[in-house]
Amino acid sequence: MRALSLLFALFLGSFADAAEPLELVLRGGRVMDPESGLDAVRDVGIRDGRVAALSVEPLAGLEVLDVRGLVVAPGFIDLHAHGQDPTSNRFQARDGVTTALDLELGAFPVQAFYDARAGAALLHYGVSVGHIPARIRLKHGFDAVHPATTLELATGLRGAFFRFVRRVWRPTEYAREPADAAEIEALVALVASGLDQGGLGIGFGLDYTPAASAAELRALFELAARRGVPCFVHPRGAAQLDDLAPLTDVLAHAEATGAALHVVHIASSGQGRTAAYLAVLEEARARGLDVTTEVYPYTAGSTYIESAFFDEGWRERLGIDYGDVVWSRPGERLTAESFTRYRRRGGSVILHFMTAEMVDPVVADPTVMIASDGIPLLHGGEHPRGAGTFSRVLGRYVRERSALSLMEALRKMTLLPARRLEQIAPALGRKGRVRVGADADLTVFDPARIIDRATYEDSHRESEGIEYVFVAGTAVVREGALVPDVLPGRPLRAGSGAASSGGR
Numbered sequence: 001m002r003a004l005s006l007l008f009a010l011f012l013g014s015f016a017d018a019a020e021p022l023e024l025v026l027r028g029g030r031v032m033d034p035e036s037g038l039d040a041v042r043d044v045g046i047r048d049g050r051v052a053a054l055s056v057e058p059l060a061g062l063e064v065l066d067v068r069g070l071v072v073a074p075g076f077i078d079l080h081a082h083g084q085d086p087t088s089n090r091f092q093a094r095d096g097v098t099t100a101l102d103l104e105l106g107a108f109p110v111q112a113f114y115d116a117r118a119g120a121a122l123l124h125y126g127v128s129v130g131h132i133p134a135r136i137r138l139k140h141g142f143d144a145v146h147p148a149t150t151l152e153l154a155t156g157l158r159g160a161f162f163r164f165v166r167r168v169w170r171p172t173e174y175a176r177e178p179a180d181a182a183e184i185e186a187l188v189a190l191v192a193s194g195l196d197q198g199g200l201g202i203g204f205g206l207d208y209t210p211a212a213s214a215a216e217l218r219a220l221f222e223l224a225a226r227r228g229v230p231c232f233v234h235p236r237g238a239a240q241l242d243d244l245a246p247l248t249d250v251l252a253h254a255e256a257t258g259a260a261l262h263v264v265h266i267a268s269s270g271q272g273r274t275a276a277y278l279a280v281l282e283e284a285r286a287r288g289l290d291v292t293t294e295v296y297p298y299t300a301g302s303t304y305i306e307s308a309f310f311d312e313g314w315r316e317r318l319g320i321d322y323g324d325v326v327w328s329r330p331g332e333r334l335t336a337e338s339f340t341r342y343r344r345r346g347g348s349v350i351l352h353f354m355t356a357e358m359v360d361p362v363v364a365d366p367t368v369m370i371a372s373d374g375i376p377l378l379h380g381g382e383h384p385r386g387a388g389t390f391s392r393v394l395g396r397y398v399r400e401r402s403a404l405s406l407m408e409a410l411r412k413m414t415l416l417p418a419r420r421l422e423q424i425a426p427a428l429g430r431k432g433r434v435r436v437g438a439d440a441d442l443t444v445f446d447p448a449r450i451i452d453r454a455t456y457e458d459s460h461r462e463s464e465g466i467e468y469v470f471v472a473g474t475a476v477v478r479e480g481a482l483v484p485d486v487l488p489g490r491p492l493r494a495g496s497g498a499a500s501s502g503g504r
Contacts, residue, residue: 106130121489128193198493388452
């Protein structure tokens with residue numbers, strides 16, 4: 001009788017659900033779902049922030065949008081987005097991003113990161129527990145993270161005042177002082193508290209913390225393994241151009257502890273070693289390690305000139321000189337004199353230190369995800385990857401060069417990132433797909449027109465060809481324009497499986 005009652009209740013629930021009208025129908029688009037391989041014309045019905053129907057027959061809804069001739073894809077998931085602020089989110093949305101996560105440098109305290117964005121986010125958001133900001137707390141007693149993610153974003157400081165704060169308060173002990181055994185124990189406790197607050201893993205910027213010892217890293221990898229979360233790692237810089245130790249060292253920690261590992265921006269970390277790095281990762285996967293990586297589709301990188309990344313020896317390590325480094329505003333190539341002057345001042349620079357031969361094969365590699373590594377887009381002279389990464393792949397690598405198929409490109413920017421995190425944050429199991437029951441995080445674009453427009457000189461140029469972007473069923477881009485006064489983004493935390501809610 002109990003079984004019959006349950007079946008009857010399920011039947012009534014399904015009937016009631018079917019009788020409820022669809023809020024929105026996307027009519028006649030080319031639906032592409034990397035999980036099932038579906039690539040066909042369908043109507044997509046949306047209700048309560050979820051995909052409620054996929055149909056070959058026309059669906060009825062309270063609103064019907066004609067998207068014939070356009071691709072309906074899962075919303076793009078950016079695992080490496082430092083600029084989770086309103087300005088940067090605007091450009092990311094125009095680039096088709098529906099979920100932006102900072103998993104490399106992360107944040108500490110994690111709760112403060114989520115509190116600062118609650119109810120005020122255009123896109124879904126999330127963060128790892130940052131080794132760097134936790135080390136700042138350990139060494140300085142301050143709650144702060146790397147300049148790219150905290151002082152500016154959490155407090156809303158901008159422009160000249162922000163630069164003044166960074167000049168006056170720029171502690172360096174977090175990067176250049178080793179931690180003793182007691183400090184390592186305290187650091188592990190700090191990072192564990194961030195995981196308790198929902199951090200999506202542990203983020204490491206090892207190029208920025210040269211004093212972090214093997215014992216310190218091993219203790220944190222052990223914590224990640226115990227808690228079942230990945231380590232997102234920017235490896236140390238190589239001692240020379242053919243040095244594989246930066247990658248093999250972190251792989252050794254992963255293998256010894258059993259922690260999952262995600263290596264960020266493999267081409268900019270690997271440069272001329274990138275093909276060898278990919279081979280090392282493939283061998284590690286063959287040994288059973290849970291190892292993934294990502295790339296952004298540009299031959300230049302960007303970082304902060306005052307950081308330990310530019311400590312003595314950087315030219316030899318990177319194989320470049322002062323003239324290959326550009327002060328991001330107004331696009332000034334540096335000299336020895338201007339490098340010293342700007343390093344005292346602090347700010348972001350663009351580094352031209354890769355070639356197409358290093359980057360292009362990685363963008364096309366089916367095992368490598370796409371992620372932007374975008375930094376806050378404050379004045380328009382920053383690296384364009386925060387505004388154009390995904391459209392650049394779809395426009396230049398798929399359409400113009402046929403370097404990879406459209407479905408494969410979508411898989412690398414939707415399904416693969418979702419799978420990297422869905423065991424830690426079950427809500428990701430409903431993203432990166434177009435199927436009934438999935439979150440209605442959708443990007444609708446014209447495959448014949450999509451292209452990036454942001455440049456190194458002007459990063460405030462929005463991508464073209466993306467007609468609609470829906471976050472939890474709410475349109476944040478409509479007919480190619482940003483929709484004002486909508487904030488449907490919801491937090492993504494470890495252990496969270498709550499539905500993303502929101503209306504149109």
